[in-house]
Every structure is written in structure tokens, then in C-alpha cells.
Amino acid sequence: MTFARQRLRHEFAVRHVTVRRVSRIVPSIVRVTFGGKDLDGFASAGPADHVKVFFPDHQSGMLVVPTVTPEGIRPPESGTPIARDYTPLAFRPAADGDPAELDIDFVLHGDEGPASAWAVRATPGDVVAIGGPRGSQLAPEGIGRLILVADETALPAASKWLDAVGPSVPVTALFDVADDSVSAYLPAAVAGRVDARWLSRASGLSDPSGASPVEVALRALRPIGEDTFVFLAGEAGTLIPLRHYLRRELGLPQEQVVVSGYWKRGVVALDHHAPVDPSDPD
Numbered sequence: 001m002t003f004a005r006q007r008l009r010h011e012f013a014v015r016h017v018t019v020r021r022v023s024r025i026v027p028s029i030v031r032v033t034f035g036g037k038d039l040d041g042f043a044s045a046g047p048a049d050h051v052k053v054f055f056p057d058h059q060s061g062m063l064v065v066p067t068v069t070p071e072g073i074r075p076p077e078s079g080t081p082i083a084r085d086y087t088p089l090a091f092r093p094a095a096d097g098d099p100a101e102l103d104i105d106f107v108l109h110g111d112e113g114p115a116s117a118w119a120v121r122a123t124p125g126d127v128v129a130i131g132g133p134r135g136s137q138l139a140p141e142g143i144g145r146l147i148l149v150a151d152e153t154a155l156p157a158a159s160k161w162l163d164a165v166g167p168s169v170p171v172t173a174l175f176d177v178a179d180d181s182v183s184a185y186l187p188a189a190v191a192g193r194v195d196a197r198w199l200s201r202a203s204g205l206s207d208p209s210g211a212s213p214v215e216v217a218l219r220a221l222r223p224i225g226e227d228t229f230v231f232l233a234g235e236a237g238t239l240i241p242l243r244h245y246l247r248r249e250l251g252l253p254q255e256q257v258v259v260s261g262y263w264k265r266g267v268v269a270l271d272h273h274a275p276v277d278p279s280d281p282d
């Protein structure tokens with residue numbers, strides 16, 4: 001089976017948006033709802049789309065962004081942008097007098113990163129800028145089964161995958177989370193149609209070989225049929241043995257297994273285009 005996926009291109013824009021609402025979805029994740037005229041024309045059609053969120057400098061309050069010109073993207077004349085990648089979870093276009101809104105879920109992991117430090121203090125009226133998405137890659141047609149492996153940062157992408165494939169496709173989701181409190185993330189209606197396993201890192205469990213709970217759970221899903229599509233995203237180091245198992249031990253082709261490092265322990269602003277396993281790039 002081939003997993004041909006349609007790609008859509010979007011005109012690149014940097015949009016200034018204002019925080020309208022903030023809600024704690026689970027203790028470690030905050031949902032920020034942005035609004036503003038600039039959201040007109042925003043589009044995101046792919047489950048793993050991402051935007052660049054530009055944050056103000058926490059000391060000066062200055063928000064530095066590149067400029068989009070007919071000739072291309074021009075870097076700012078002064079200052080360095082502070083930007084990180086995020087999943088545009090839900091976009092609601094303006095309708096019946098209600099303005100457009102965009103939801104983004106931020107994992108709170110402390111103050112060592114500007115994005116997390118901003119999100120924990122986000123308040124209605126705060127302004128950030130959002131660049132992209134530049135394009136969307138749609139879910140493949142005709143998937144027989146979907147396997148999702150996600151940590152907290154990829155829960156928004158996992159939600160979008162569930163929407164993208166619809167209720168007719170059986171989904172098994174392995175969620176690699178800090179503790180049991182995160183399992184309240186999925187709304188009940190969504191949680192009811194997915195075989196979700198919440199694997200708590202706090203349990204400290206690993207099997208005698210040293211494999212993590214998520215690796216043990218993934219290995220237990222065997223056999224993985226040729227119509228099964230697998231999406232894995234989260235901490236890059238955690239993904240290395242999972243990718244190795246799927247691609248090298250099972251020999252699944254690249255188009256059947258998408259592996260995306262969303263962050264890496266000890267690395268600031270990970271470039272997610274870099275190979276997850278530098279010793280075994282695709």
C-alpha cells in the first residue's frame with residue numbers, strides 16, 4: 001500500500017494576534033485562544049501542521065518579527081526574533097459577527113524556555129505573532145489503522161490526527177506522559193473512540209531490557225499491517241529506539257512511519273528538520 005499524501009501550500013504571513021482566553025486543560029498544559037483581524041485568511045488543513053510563535057522579549061517587552069515582502073521573508077532590521085514551533089490546534093474563522101479564533105496548547109515545563117515562560121503568564125490582551133503554516137500535508141487516504149505515539153507536546157497533533165481520519169479508522173494511541181493527570185486532556189467524545197494507553201513516566205517502570213513503557217507498549221502492538229499508518233512525535237531522544245524498532249527491526253517503509261522530534265532534552269529551540277537519530281538519518 002502507498003501512503004500518498006496531498007500537500008497544500010499557504011501564502012506565508014506573519015500575523016499579530018492577541019490573547020483572548022486562557023484555560024488550563026490539565027495541570028501541565030494551557031490552552032491559549034488568540035484573536036485579531038490578522039487571523040483572516042489563516043488556514044491549516046494538515047494534522048501535523050505547525051506555526052512559528054514569536055514571543056516578546058521578557059525584559060524589554062519587544063516583539064521582533066521578520067517582514068514578509070513580495071520578494072520574500074526579510075529578517076528584522078534590529079533585534080533577534082524569539083520563536084518556537086507550535087501546532088495550530090483549532091481555527092475558527094470569523095462568522096456571524098464572531099471574530100476568528102485560534103487555539104494553541106502550550107506545555108508548561110518551567111521558565112528555562114521563553115515559550116513555556118510566556119505561556120504560564122499568558123493573560124488576555126497579550127500580543128504575540130504567528131508565522132505560517134507555510135503548507136499542510138493531509139492525512140493519507142485509505143488508512144486501515146492509525147497508531148499514534150505522542151508525548152504532551154504532540155497531544156495537539158494527535159487530536160488533529162483523530163479528526164483527520166474520522167471515526168471509521170481504528171486508532172491506537174500510546175501517550176507518553178509525565179503522570180496520570182494528563183489523561184484528562186482528550187475530550188470524552190474523542191477519548192471514547194480511540195484505544196488510548198496513557199503511559200506514565202512517573203511510574204518509573206521499564207522492562208528488564210531497559211525499554212521505556214512506551215517502547216514496550218509499541219512492541220506489543222505487533223503485527224503492524226501494511227495498511228497501518230504510524231505517527232510518532234515528542235522528545236527526540238525517546239523516539240530513537242521507537243523509530244529503530246519500526247523502521248529497522250520491522251522494516252516498515254519511510255512513507256508508513258512519520259517520526260518527528262518536537263523537542264530534545266537539553267537543546268534550545270530544536271530544529272525539527274534535523275534527523276531524529278543522527279547516526280541513522282533517512
Ligand SMILES: Cc1cc2nc3c(=O)[nH]c(=O)nc-3n(C[C@H](O)[C@H](O)[C@H](O)COP(=O)(O)OP(=O)(O)OC[C@H]3O[C@@H](n4cnc5c(N)ncnc54)[C@H](O)[C@@H]3O)c2cc1C
Pocket residue numbers: 048049050084085086087088104105106107108109112113114115116117152153154156157261262263264265266267268269270272
Ligand atoms: C512541529 C512541532 C509542533 C509542536 N507543537 C507543540 C505544541 O502544540 N505544544 C507544545 O507545547 N509544544 C509543541 N512543540 C514543541 C515546542 O516547540 C518545544 O517544546 C519548544 O522547545 C518549547 O520552547 P521553550 O521556549 O519553552 O523551550 P526551549 O527554549 O526551546 O528549550 C529550553 C529547555 O527546555 C527544554 N524543553 C523544551 N520543551 C520541553 C518540554 N515540552 N518539556 C520539558 N522540557 C522541554 C529543552 O530541552 C531545553 O533544555 C512542537 C514542536 C514542533 C517541532
